[in-house]
Amino acid sequence: MNFQFEAALVVDPVMVSTSGDVLAGPSILAEFREELLPMADIITPNLKEASALLGCQQLKTVSDMRSAAKLLHEMGPRYVIVKGGDLPDSLDAVDVFFDGQDFYELRSSRIKTRNTHGTGCSLASCIAAELAKGSSMLPAVKVAKRYVETALDYSKDIAIGNGTQGPFDHIFRLKSNGQKSHRQVGFNPSDLFLYAVTDSGMNEKWGRSITDAVKAAIEGGATIVQLREKDAETHKFLEAAKACCEICHSHGIPLLINDRIDIALACDADGVHVGQSDMPASVARTLLGPEKIIGVSCKTIEQAHQAWIDGADYIGCGGVYPTNTKANNLTVGLEGLKTVCKASKLPVVAIGGINASNAGSVMETAVQNLKGVAVVSALFDRECILTETRKLHAVLKTAASMTLQRTH
Numbered sequence: 532m533n534f535q536f537e538a539a540l541v542v543d544p545v546m547v548s549t550s551g552d553v554l555a556g557p558s559i560l561a562e563f564r565e566e567l568l569p570m571a572d573i574i575t576p577n578l579k580e581a582s583a584l585l586g587c588q589q590l591k592t593v594s595d596m597r598s599a600a601k602l603l604h605e606m607g608p609r610y611v612i613v614k615g616g617d618l619p620d621s622l623d624a625v626d627v628f629f630d631g632q633d634f635y636e637l638r639s640s641r642i643k644t645r646n647t648h649g650t651g652c653s654l655a656s657c658i659a660a661e662l663a664k665g666s667s668m669l670p671a672v673k674v675a676k677r678y679v680e681t682a683l684d685y686s687k688d689i690a691i692g693n694g695t696q697g698p699f700d701h702i703f704r705l706k707s708n709g710q711k712s713h714r715q716v717g718f719n720p721s722d723l724f725l726y727a728v729t730d731s732g733m734n735e736k737w738g739r740s741i742t743d744a745v746k747a748a749i750e751g752g753a754t755i756v757q758l759r760e761k762d763a764e765t766h767k768f769l770e771a772a773k774a775c776c777e778i779c780h781s782h783g784i785p786l787l788i789n790d791r792i793d794i795a796l797a798c799d800a801d802g803v804h805v806g807q808s809d810m811p812a813s814v815a816r817t818l819l820g821p822e823k824i825i826g827v828s829c830k831t832i833e834q835a836h837q838a839w840i841d842g843a844d845y846i847g848c849g850g851v852y853p854t855n856t857k858a859n860n861l862t863v864g865l866e867g868l869k870t871v872c873k874a875s876k877l878p879v880v881a882i883g884g885i886n887a888s889n890a891g892s893v894m895e896t897a898v899q900n901l902k903g904v905a906v907v908s909a910l911f912d913r914e915c916i917l918t919e920t921r922k923l924h925a926v927l928k929t930a931a932s933m934t935l936q937r938t939h
């Protein structure tokens with residue numbers, strides 16, 4: 532693993548709590564400014580703390596937060612995130628991240644709860660933990676934000692003690708894992724290794740149900756499944772999606788729905804895959820919440836960058852090779868795939884015309900961020916899905932181990 536930080540100092544200047552209580556007085560400000568901030572890799576003040584550090588400057592808008600982030604950066608930390616939880620309720624929850632050059636507005640849905648004690652410390656701790664795992668700063672901040680948002684959502688209705696504000700529950704993942712034994716929580720990019728994408732037309736042609744097709748793909752080694760049922764009627768699709776959810780989750784395999792956010796919500800699938808002309812990923816993220824997986828189809832560096840800004844988890848890049856499965860789909864080729872992979876901040880799965888004969892060439896490009904291949908016809912437009920999935924899995928494993936040998 533390539534560690535970006537040998538040691539990192541994450542400073543949460545705990546001075547004013549989310550509830551407005553003053554936790555540290557003005558006497559500490561000089562030490563913060565002169566001693567701590569110049570050493571910090573990142574500081575994570577809320578609006579009141581940023582205001583106090585800047586001599587009680589009023590911070591009421593996102594534009595004020597940008598100016599504050601810049602001024603705080605001049606005090607020495609390498610990165611600043613000004614947390615906007617205290618902005619008026621009518622606005623989205625926006626945090627402003629500044630790396631000394633560029634500003635990023637990190638938006639999330641506003642979760643209505645009084646249980647907010649501990650959010651600031653947990654965000655800072657989670658950033659530190661991500662840095663320790665080898666992450667660079669902005670991805671670490673994004674993971675931490677998602678974690679806090681999910682924990683807030685999980686614990687929004689918990690009633691503890693007598694105070695008006697309670698703590699949020701930051702060990703929710705252990706609990707939710709216990710409740711749903713096989714269901715994976717969060718997104719693991721290695722799941723993209725062998726991505727099976729169904730097709731209603733192909734199942735019809737071979738006289739198969741979606742559930743039988745999904746079962747066979749999983750048995751053959753598929754690591755993630757997407758239901759891409761373009762012609763399915765909604766009621767039937769929902770019933771099939773619910774059944775596929777059960778099958779996938781009993782095997783610990785994530786199930787995504789193509790395009791249909793309504794179906795994904797109704798069957799509690801693990802997420803969705805959307806294209807450039809579908810629901811924007813940022814809206815999908817707001818609708819689905821922080822925990823669901825969102826994939827976006829991208830052919831260009833700009834689209835990949837936008838997907839990342841919008842809060843996607845991975846991108847699907849292609850068509851790598853010509854295909855009959857998707858009409859009028861521009862082919863980007865291996866070179867286009869490499870270009871997007873190198874620029875992407877998100878993991879990538881290659882798609883389009885991929886089969887057991889060419890999957891090795893795709894994986895052996897060993898380009899950064901490429902985690903696997905997504906395949907429709909090479910699995911589902913075949914007589915035996917199980918055999919074809921096994922064959923493809925073997926090819927991918929060989930390619931992955933050859934790549935590993937080459938790089939060591």
Ligand SMILES: Cc1ncc(COP(=O)(O)OP(=O)(O)O)c(N)n1
Nearest residue numbers: 789804805806807828847857882905
């Ligand atoms: C993994 C993956 N990558 C790309 C696509 C294509 O999605 P989209 O651009 O929305 O096109 P349709 O699949 O809707 O025809 C995908 N489905 N999965």
Ligand SMILES: Cc1ncsc1CCOP(=O)(O)O
Nearest residue numbers: 850854856883884906907908
């Ligand atoms: C959905 C999609 N998006 C880009 S190419 C493609 C079709 C992939 O199907 P196949 O694996 O049969 O080429």
